[in-house]
Amino acid sequence: xxxxxxxxxxxxxxxxxxxxxxxxxxxxxxxxxxxxxxxxxxxxxxxxxxxxxxxxxxxxxxxxxxxxxxxxxxxxxxxxxxxxxxxxxxxxxxxxxxxxxxxxxxxxxxxxxxxxxxxxxxxxxxxxxxxxxxxxxxxxxxxxxxxxxxxxxxxxxxxxxxxxxxxxxxxxxxxxxxxxxxxxxxxxxxxxxxxxxxxxxxxxxxxxxxxxxxxxxxxxxxxxxxxxxxxxxxxxxxxxxxxxxxxxxxxxxxxxxxxxxxxxxxxxxxxxxxxxxxxxxxxxxxxxxxxxxxxxxxxxxxxxxxxxxxxxxxxxxxxxxxxxxxxxxxxxxxxxxxxxxxxxxxxxxxxxxxxxxxxxxxxxxxxxxxxxxxxxxxxxxxxxxxxxxxxxxxxxxxxxxxxxxxxxxxxxxxxxxxxxxxxxxxxxxxxxxxxxxxxxxxxxxxxxxxxxxxxxxxxxxxxxxxxxxxxxxxxxxxxxxxxxxxxxxxxxxxxxxxxxxxxxxxxxxxxxxxxxxxxx
Numbered sequence: 001x002x003x004x005x006x007x008x009x010x011x012x013x014x015x016x017x018x019x020x021x022x023x024x025x026x027x028x029x030x031x032x033x034x035x036x037x038x039x040x041x042x043x044x045x046x047x048x049x050x051x052x053x054x055x056x057x058x059x060x061x062x063x064x065x066x067x068x069x070x071x072x073x074x075x076x077x078x079x080x081x082x083x084x085x086x087x088x089x090x091x092x093x094x095x096x097x098x099x100x101x102x103x104x105x106x107x108x109x110x111x112x113x114x115x116x117x118x119x120x121x122x123x124x125x126x127x128x129x130x131x132x133x134x135x136x137x138x139x140x141x142x143x144x145x146x147x148x149x150x151x152x153x154x155x156x157x158x159x160x161x162x163x164x165x166x167x168x169x170x171x172x173x174x175x176x177x178x179x180x181x182x183x184x185x186x187x188x189x190x191x192x193x194x195x196x197x198x199x200x201x202x203x204x205x206x207x208x209x210x211x212x213x214x215x216x217x218x219x220x221x222x223x224x225x226x227x228x229x230x231x232x233x234x235x236x237x238x239x240x241x242x243x244x245x246x247x248x249x250x251x252x253x254x255x256x257x258x259x260x261x262x263x264x265x266x267x268x269x270x271x272x273x274x275x276x277x278x279x280x281x282x283x284x285x286x287x288x289x290x291x292x293x294x295x296x297x298x299x300x301x302x303x304x305x306x307x308x309x310x311x312x313x314x315x316x317x318x319x320x321x322x323x324x325x326x327x328x329x330x331x332x333x334x335x336x337x338x339x340x341x342x343x344x345x346x347x348x349x350x351x352x353x354x355x356x357x358x359x360x361x362x363x364x365x366x367x368x369x370x371x372x373x374x375x376x377x378x379x380x381x382x383x384x385x386x387x388x389x390x391x392x393x394x395x396x397x398x399x400x401x402x403x404x405x406x407x408x409x410x411x412x413x414x415x416x417x418x419x420x421x422x423x424x425x426x427x428x429x430x431x432x433x434x435x436x437x438x439x440x441x442x443x444x445x446x447x448x449x450x451x452x453x454x455x456x457x458x459x460x461x462x463x464x465x466x467x468x469x470x471x472x473x474x475x476x477x478x479x480x481x482x483x484x485x486x487x488x489x490x491x492x493x494x495x496x497x498x499x500x501x502x503x504x505x506x507x508x509x510x511x512x513x514x515x516x517x518x519x520x
Contacts, residue, residue: 118513143305197476228288
């Protein structure tokens with residue numbers, strides 16, 4: 001999501017000049033361009049001078065909010081209730097203070113992570129790691145180093161994330177927004193809040209890119225540019241490579257190219273969160289990511305600092321980006337992008353969007369895009385489950401294939417079930433090939449990852465099994481079976497440190513987080 005710094009400058013201009021002290025105006029202007037360190041410096045100077053004016057209080061409240069000191073911000077808000085400026089301030093001070101209650105903090109060099117105590121401690125080490133590596137990677141890439149610590153709040157439920165986000169619940173559930181860069185900090189939903197988890201570390205890096213791009217451009221980079229950079233570069237911290245489109249995104253993009261039905265940039269001018277569906281959001285991300293990929297294929301990474309410098313200095317973003325790719329205007333850039341796109345090998349496979357299931361106990365059917373209702377295919381598939389449970393894998397396989405037979409996207413659940421049947425019939429090569437296809441089509445359908453891991457365990461291939469289980473862990477580190485498998489396989493390979501790490505995570509899970517509480 002795009003970083004949306006609330007424009008304090010607007011409020012400054014709406015207030016009578018005699019009400020706002022000059023220095024408080026300066027601090028609010030700093031916040032308007034995302035310069036938190038500057039605003040804090042002004043705030044602290046006003047405090048030393050014992051300035052208790054409303055303007056000084058507003059500045060203090062807003063900087064405290066961005067620092068994550070929510071209860072202190074609310075305490076100031078209580079003294080300002082009814083003030084005229086409050087009508088123009090949309091920051092969710094009270095909901096955020098409620099959502100963040102009880103979070104505990106861990107620190108690294110220039111980074112802070114807060115999470116719920118106990119079970120959520122599982123996320124702490126990886127969260128600090130991805131933040132630290134993101135700072136090194138993206139600060140260098142964009143030619144800027146953020147001048148304040150980066151705060152990441154991890155909310156244990158989607159409900160608490162929605163409270164703190166300021167977004168309407170309908171937008172979150174419709175487009176699957178579960179992470180934000182907003183108010184100089186990062187907010188994400190814990191993977192435990194989704195039935196099978198999600199690529200939460202990639203989401204952290206994505207939101208960090210928004211933060212540094214907004215700060216570097218003084219929040220003048222438009223949504224399409226921010227989202228394109230964030231989506232394209234969100235895996236650089238880990239792989240040093242650009243993020244490849246998913247097969248689903250490739251298919252959506254190919255169809256849009258053929259039908260000339262792209263998502264207009266104007267439709268997500270303010271945010272991707274308000275698009276009509278998850279598919280529309282996926283297509284929009286694919287458009288802007290490939291557009292920036294095209295630009296960098298011509299100009300290289302070295303054009304990025306210059307692009308942001310020119311935008312910060314007030315130049316038109318569309319023209320700046322076009323010229324970085326050797327075009328004279330944005331229309332020419334878009335035409336060049338389409339020509340380039342037609343030369344890409346975009347997938348022709350049909351893939352369905354996984355449903356977003358938040359804060360709910362869900363079985364495998366609830367998270368399957370094609371079997372999520374009590375339909376005839378779902379009932380037939382459940383008959384296959386019954387046969388498989390009764391150790392009749394061949395009969396179960398026949399039932400599953402009856403359901404899967406036909407046109408349209410494949411069901412990730414049926415791929416997983418068929419693989420289990422094939423494994424039970426000792427047709428391991430077929431089962432492995434099927435799970436490999438499944439994770440390519442549906443990389444975030446965790447049951448496919450775990451089934452592949454179990455299959456590789458059964459044929460004693462620990463190195464390959466570790467890769468499958470690591471992928472499952474990356475999506476949902478709260479699954480005890482995944483942690484047990486990693487402990488077992490790392491032990492088999494003599495990697496004691498890794499085995500010990502996952503044994504500790506398993507202990508936290510098995511004690512319901514109690515073991516972590518004694519360490520905190």
